[in-house]
Amino acid sequence: ETGVTQTPRHLVMGMTNKKSLKCEQHLGHNAMYWYKQSAKKPLELMFVYNFKEQTENNSVPSRFSPECPNSSHLFLHLHTLQPEDSALYLCASSQDRQTGELFFGEGSRLTVL
Amino acid sequence: GENVEQHPSTLSVQEGDSAVIKCTYSDSASNYFPWYKQELGKRPQLIIDIRSNVGEKKDQRIAVTLNKTAKHFSLHITETQPEDSAVYFCAASIRYGGSQGNLIFGKGTKLSVKP
Numbered sequence: 001e002t003g004v005t006q007t008p009r010h011l012v013m014g015m016t017n018k019k020s021l022k023c024e025q026h027l028g029h030n031a032m033y034w035y036k037q038s039a040k041k042p043l044e045l046m047f048v049y050n051f052k053e054q055t056e057n058n059s060v061p062s063r064f065s066p067e068c069p070n071s072s073h074l075f076l077h078l079h080t081l082q083p084e085d086s087a088l089y090l091c092a093s094s095q096d097r098q099t100g101e102l103f104f105g106e107g108s109r110l111t112v113l
Numbered sequence: 114g115e116n117v118e119q120h121p122s123t124l125s126v127q128e129g130d131s132a133v134i135k136c137t138y139s140d141s142a143s144n145y146f147p148w149y150k151q152e153l154g155k156r157p158q159l160i161i162d163i164r165s166n167v168g169e170k171k172d173q174r175i176a177v178t179l180n181k182t183a184k185h186f187s188l189h190i191t192e193t194q195p196e197d198s199a200v201y202f203c204a205a206s207i208r209y210g211g212s213q214g215n216l217i218f219g220k221g222t223k224l225s226v227k228p
Contacts, residue, residue, distance in 0.1 A: 004156075042117070043157075043202065043218040056215065090156070100145050100206065102216065104156040 006105035014113050015081060021108045023074040023091030029103070030096045032059065033076040034066060036086040037107065043110050049074060050097045081112045115140040117205050119219025127227055134222045137185040144206040146179060146186045147216070152199045160201075161188070193226045194198035200224070204217050 004025045013019050014111075023112035025032065042104040049068040055111040065077040074091055088109050116139040126132050136147075147162035162187065163177045164185045170177050174193075179186040186205075190197055200221045207214040 040220065041222050042121075043216075045215050048215065058215075083172075096121050099218075100162060102146060102149075104158070106154075106156045 004091060004093055004103050004105035006108050007090075008108060009106065010109045010111075012111045012113065013078070013081065015083075017081075018079040019086050020078065021076040021089055021110075023076075023105055025072055025074075025091075025093040025103070025105075027093060027103060029093035030071050031094045032068060032071070033092040033094075033102065034074065034076050035092060035104075037090055039104075043090070047076075048097075055097070078110070081110075086112045090098070090104040091109055114205070115143060115205055117217050117219040118149060119177045119222055121222060122220065123225070124143050125225045125227065128193060128195060130193055132190045132193050132224055132226075133199070134188045134201055134203070135185060135218050136187070136205075137183075138185070138205040138217075140205070140207065141181075141184060141212075142207045146177070146205045147204050148175075148177060148188050149202045149204065149218075150199045151202065151221075156171040165221060182226070190224075193224075195226050195228050196224045198224055 007022045030052045036044045043056050047059045047066040053070050063080050074085040088107040090107045091105040119136045131225040144165035148158045149157040161177050174190045174191050178205050200223050201221045202221045204216040206216045
């Protein structure tokens with residue numbers, strides 16, 4: 001499979017659950033990103049990793065915890081979320097931090113009950 | 114920090130007509146302006162981008178114009194087709210040194226092309 005793949009595509013969780021979102025890119029890119037997409041709001045950058053190192057945390061609450069074990073994989077660990085965290089979470093990658101084009105996954109639709 | 118405003122939020126056109134989406138940005142240092150298209154239930158994909166050293170760029174039926182003085186840029190789609198129906202996002206970022214800064218996105222424009 002090519003491109004950027006995200007799993008699961010849909011996730012429903014309670015506020016006390018712990019779950020993880022997974023992203024894998026098969027493009028040989030070195031930078032990976034997590035974005036949050038909510039209705040009627042701009043895409044919000046959450047985290048940036050460049051060559052496995054976190055280079056940006058965009059004031060994201062600690063109930064979201066990213067992990068990047070290698071340049072091809074990115075995780076978003078979720079715990080004690082709030083209903084307002086319900087959104088589409090998009091993973092993206094780019095060749096590196098020097099190039100502009102982002103390649104997005106299809107997203108993980110998260111619902112927090 | 115950078116702020117990107119996008120208008121309109123929704124746009125409905127007849128097939129064959131033109132569509133124009135406009136964005137303004139706040140940081141005069143921004144120098145990279147991409148446009149992404151997101152079809153329903155699909156991932157956003159880059160359709161065209163422009164850098165600040167040019168004023169216009171075309172790719173078949175789509176074009177982007179940039180006015181650095183006024184700090185706005187626009188997406189133009191001519192001869193619209195039903196498959197152009199999607200949400201379009203503009204974005205802006207600053208390229209400094211050898212690195213591309215974070216993209217700041219607009220809220221999106223939902224374009225509907227009626228057959």
